[in-house]
Amino acid sequence: MTKINFVDHSGETRTVDVENGATVMEAAIRNAVPGIEAECGGACACATCHVYVDEAWTEKVGKPTPMEEDMLDFGYDVRPNSRLSCQIKVSDELDGLVVTVPERQA
Amino acid sequence: MSEAIKTDVLIIGAGPCGLFAVFELGLLDMKVHLVDILDKIGGQCAELYPEKPIYDIPGIPLVTGQGLTEALLEQIKPFDPTFHLNEMVESIEKIGDPGFRVTTDAGKVFECKVVVVSAGGGSFQPKRPPVPGIEAYENTSVFYAVRKMEQFRDREILIVGGGDSALDWTLNLHPLAKRITLLHRRDDFRAAPHSVEQMRKLVADGKMDLKIGQVTALEGADGKLSAAQVKGSDNAMSTISCDTMLPFFGLTMKLGPVANWGLQLENNLIPVETASFETNVPGIFAIGDINTYPGKLKLILSGFHEGALMAQKAHRYVYPDKRLVFQYTTSSSSLQKKLGVN
Numbered sequence: 001m002t003k004i005n006f007v008d009h010s011g012e013t014r015t016v017d018v019e020n021g022a023t024v025m026e027a028a029i030r031n032a033v034p035g036i037e038a039e040c041g042g043a044c045a046c047a048t049c050h051v052y053v054d055e056a057w058t059e060k061v062g063k064p065t066p067m068e069e070d071m072l073d074f075g076y077d078v079r080p081n082s083r084l085s086c087q088i089k090v091s092d093e094l095d096g097l098v099v100t101v102p103e104r105q106a
Numbered sequence: 107m108s109e110a111i112k113t114d115v116l117i118i119g120a121g122p123c124g125l126f127a128v129f130e131l132g133l134l135d136m137k138v139h140l141v142d143i144l145d146k147i148g149g150q151c152a153e154l155y156p157e158k159p160i161y162d163i164p165g166i167p168l169v170t171g172q173g174l175t176e177a178l179l180e181q182i183k184p185f186d187p188t189f190h191l192n193e194m195v196e197s198i199e200k201i202g203d204p205g206f207r208v209t210t211d212a213g214k215v216f217e218c219k220v221v222v223v224s225a226g227g228g229s230f231q232p233k234r235p236p237v238p239g240i241e242a243y244e245n246t247s248v249f250y251a252v253r254k255m256e257q258f259r260d261r262e263i264l265i266v267g268g269g270d271s272a273l274d275w276t277l278n279l280h281p282l283a284k285r286i287t288l289l290h291r292r293d294d295f296r297a298a299p300h301s302v303e304q305m306r307k308l309v310a311d312g313k314m315d316l317k318i319g320q321v322t323a324l325e326g327a328d329g330k331l332s333a334a335q336v337k338g339s340d341n342a343m344s345t346i347s348c349d350t351m352l353p354f355f356g357l358t359m360k361l362g363p364v365a366n367w368g369l370q371l372e373n374n375l376i377p378v379e380t381a382s383f384e385t386n387v388p389g390i391f392a393i394g395d396i397n398t399y400p401g402k403l404k405l406i407l408s409g410f411h412e413g414a415l416m417a418q419k420a421h422r423y424v425y426p427d428k429r430l431v432f433q434y435t436t437s438s439s440s441l442q443k444k445l446g447v448n
Contacts, residue, residue: 076236
């Protein structure tokens with residue numbers, strides 16, 4: 001199992017375990033992490049699982065695909081480290097990943 | 107008020123469950139009209155994931171949202187349903203036992219025996235951009251759709267977004283607006299390339315402005331917008347003077363008027379009993395993602411099953427004097443006749 005840390009808007013951190021191959025969004029939904037809505041269920045078709053990837057992890061997590069960039073247009077307060085968590089696949093490399101959940105999804 | 111359209115069953119929501127319900131109702135001789143707020147048939151399948159593969163439709167290993175919609179339309183063709191798109195049901199009034207008068211936001215009126223709510227996550231509505239205080243300007247200075255272009259003549263318009271709606275309205279309103287500024291969070295547009303080219307030409311010719319950034323605050327008073335504050339991609343703040351803002355941030359699902367129809371609600375879902383998926387109001391059924399019951403799974407296949415059982419009970423309301431004999435499409439010549447295959 002791989003650990004993912006979700007920091008909420010107030011700064012509180014929740015750490016959840018998820019198996020490799022799942023997405024960061026699924027890790028959040030299965031563990032009822034507040035602030036991740038995932039309205040479309042992970043189809044990269046809304047923008048309600050938006051997270052900010054911690055600066056220390058941006059390189060490992062990588063950049064959004066053009067399709068994801070298109071969806072990020074619908075996000076709130078999109079920043080250079082913004083990603084849609086349904087498009088981040090969990091692997092050993094991401095053990096300990098830190099993402100911040102934005103103040104609101106939409 | 108226009109003359110009422112009379113039908114056996116009115117279905118609210120033309121997603122996959124609403125479409126398959128037409129089939130099950132049609133086999134039992136019930137005529138159907140469908141109303142949907144989108145401008146196209148297919149619900150979430152058409153709006154959210156037309157090109158995404160679906161793997162859990164029984165007997166179909168892989169189909170896209172669009173493919174499933176097209177297949178369902180083909181399947182229900184023999185029953186010739188009537189679609190009323192771009193319309194939202196606003197009210198349902200009881201006029202019989204059962205019998206309902208249903209009114210849409212376009213002023214259309216239906217009179218039917220049975221109502222089927224297959225509204226999925228509710229109605230798709232324009233996303234409100236998360237700008238503090240934007241509500242105060244809605245419908246006076248901020249609009250999420252263009253109904254009459256003339257309304258925007260000589261206005262100083264800020265259009266926000268990078269998709270087709272944003273670009274199309276930039277190009278269409280440009281000749282009549284006083285000035286148009288297009289604002290997008292990045293200098294890359296998902297709209298059709300030829301519209302982007304046209305827009306860039308207007309910018310190059312000095313006929314409109316293009317800004318890269320995101321709106322953080324609005325300025326104005328009494329619902330009258332005077333400017334928008336914008337944070338650029340370099341985090342620099344600037345102000346764009348405007349009296350009108352048109353944000354195009356896509357659609358989101360909101361429960362909408364479903365909440366006003368006198369139906370019991372539980373966490374924004376409609377509780378139903380599981381023998382016929384009828385709501386607390388006899389004659390109004392709820393199928394698909396919008397209903398809830400113990401063990402409910404939000405799967406398209408569950409919605410199909412719910413539609414089949416719903417049709418059995420609906421038959422009793424539409425044809426109270428007819429006995430319903432259960433038949434299979436594989437062997438029943440009368441069902442095959444209805445399907446036009448015999």
